[in-house]
Amino acid sequence: MEVLLSFLIVAALSVTFVDGAGYLQVRPPTLGQCYYEDINTAHFSYNRTFCEGPAYWCQIHICWITCGSNERQSPINIDTRKTQFRLLPMPKFYNLHKRVPATIRNTGHAPEFNVVQTKSNKDRIILSNVPGRPKDKKYVFAQLHVHFGRDETQGSEHCIDNIFKPMEAHLVFYDLDYGNLGDARSKKDGLVGLGVMVEVRGNPQKPTVCKNGRKCKPRFAKRFSDLMEKYYEQVRCFPLEQYRDYIHNDRFGFFRRRNSRSKKYCGGTLSQNYIQNRCKKDPDDNSLKVQVTEGLSPKDVLPYDTDLFYTYGGSLTTPPCYETVQWIVYKCPITVSSQAFNMLQFVEDSQKDELIKLGVRRPIQKNRKVTVYSSF
Numbered sequence: 001m002e003v004l005l006s007f008l009i010v011a012a013l014s015v016t017f018v019d020g021a022g023y024l025q026v027r028p029p030t031l032g033q034c035y036y037e038d039i040n041t042a043h044f045s046y047n048r049t050f051c052e053g054p055a056y057w058c059q060i061h062i063c064w065i066t067c068g069s070n071e072r073q074s075p076i077n078i079d080t081r082k083t084q085f086r087l088l089p090m091p092k093f094y095n096l097h098k099r100v101p102a103t104i105r106n107t108g109h110a111p112e113f114n115v116v117q118t119k120s121n122k123d124r125i126i127l128s129n130v131p132g133r134p135k136d137k138k139y140v141f142a143q144l145h146v147h148f149g150r151d152e153t154q155g156s157e158h159c160i161d162n163i164f165k166p167m168e169a170h171l172v173f174y175d176l177d178y179g180n181l182g183d184a185r186s187k188k189d190g191l192v193g194l195g196v197m198v199e200v201r202g203n204p205q206k207p208t209v210c211k212n213g214r215k216c217k218p219r220f221a222k223r224f225s226d227l228m229e230k231y232y233e234q235v236r237c238f239p240l241e242q243y244r245d246y247i248h249n250d251r252f253g254f255f256r257r258r259n260s261r262s263k264k265y266c267g268g269t270l271s272q273n274y275i276q277n278r279c280k281k282d283p284d285d286n287s288l289k290v291q292v293t294e295g296l297s298p299k300d301v302l303p304y305d306t307d308l309f310y311t312y313g314g315s316l317t318t319p320p321c322y323e324t325v326q327w328i329v330y331k332c333p334i335t336v337s338s339q340a341f342n343m344l345q346f347v348e349d350s351q352k353d354e355l356i357k358l359g360v361r362r363p364i365q366k367n368r369k370v371t372v373y374s375s376f
């Protein structure tokens with residue numbers, strides 16, 4: 001039914017939105033809210049039947065046209081019959097024993113931990129030896145966030161043989177040469193994403209057995225679980241007042257031509273020049289940030305068996321969906337407390353709805369050809 005519904009919506013769009021002509025007749029009532037002129041106000045949603053939903057992200061703003069690509073969009077189903085075994089380089093961490101200063105904020109889409117960036121490399125957590133990238137390239141640990149679904153058991157973004165886990169944690173690293181996450185994310189090979197499947201303690205779980213028969217060693221990620229419990233609570237309410245000027249105040253931007261251009265260019269590529277000049281949001285310095293006094297380490301989140309992973313060249317899983325991420329998806333999950341999971345589900349989004357209402361995960365993407373390699 002949902003498939004049929006979205007087909008009908010797509011059909012309606014393509015009939016009525018021919019280059020902006022004649023669109024007023026059959027426009028679904030909510031559609032006017034879904035095109036934005038100003039990148040600072042552009043808004044996406046995880047509501048699949050809404051015109052801001054995942055299937056339409058590429059139409060919302062010209063800077064988001066990459067979301068309509070079918071080259072290397074993420075997340076994907078990792079089909080283990082098709083993955084290719086390679087003796088892959090094992091990612092190497094520097095300073096993994098350190099805890100780096102971090103803050104957490106509610107973006108209006110999800111809570112997000114951000115590492116406070118320091119100038120000196122000795123205080124950074126660095127990743128190198130990344131498969132698919134030059135061996136000595138250095139990537140700096142910058143961000144941690146968690147995806148989950150409306151359906152409690154199907155919340156990870158990636159899935160392995162069509163099996164989802166309740167959550168998926170993403171650790172984001174950027175290429176040191178690009179200076180910061182914001183600049184690196186649009187650049188060729190700018191990012192590395194580590195995906196960790198997350199289960200809920202106490203829920204029935206099947207042991208995860210690997211192709212070679214090895215069982216994953218279960219790991220209760222106590223530290224991560226505690227951080228989730230404590231800090232999701234602190235950023236639970238979305239401070240609408242502070243964002244007022246940025247939310248939905250451009251709802252009639254769709255009258256401008258640029259919006260029909262966006263639809264026409266879905267799946268197209270943006271020049272670096274265009275991205276530099278037109279696609280950078282103003283820094284939102286007044287967004288509420290909470291200090292994470294314990295600091296943060298990827299170790300909080302990593303499973304025991306980090307030698308078992310899949311890797312492929314993919315994209316950001318939220319707009320602008322840049323195809324710049326080397327994904328490393330670990331085979332073995334970690335576990336957090338049910339309280340940690342609850343706290344995440346009840347964080348508010350920018351519409352003041354609880355995240356559980358829509359979930360925070362992009363549907364599986366179909367690409368023309370993406371090769372996934374496995375380390376085992």
Ligand SMILES: *[C@@H]1O[C@H](CO)[C@@H](O)[C@H](O)[C@H]1NC(C)=O
Nearest residue numbers: 030047048049050051357358
């Ligand atoms: C999703 O969007 C549709 C269309 O705007 C709306 O009717 C529905 O209530 C939304 N669903 C949720 C869960 O918000």
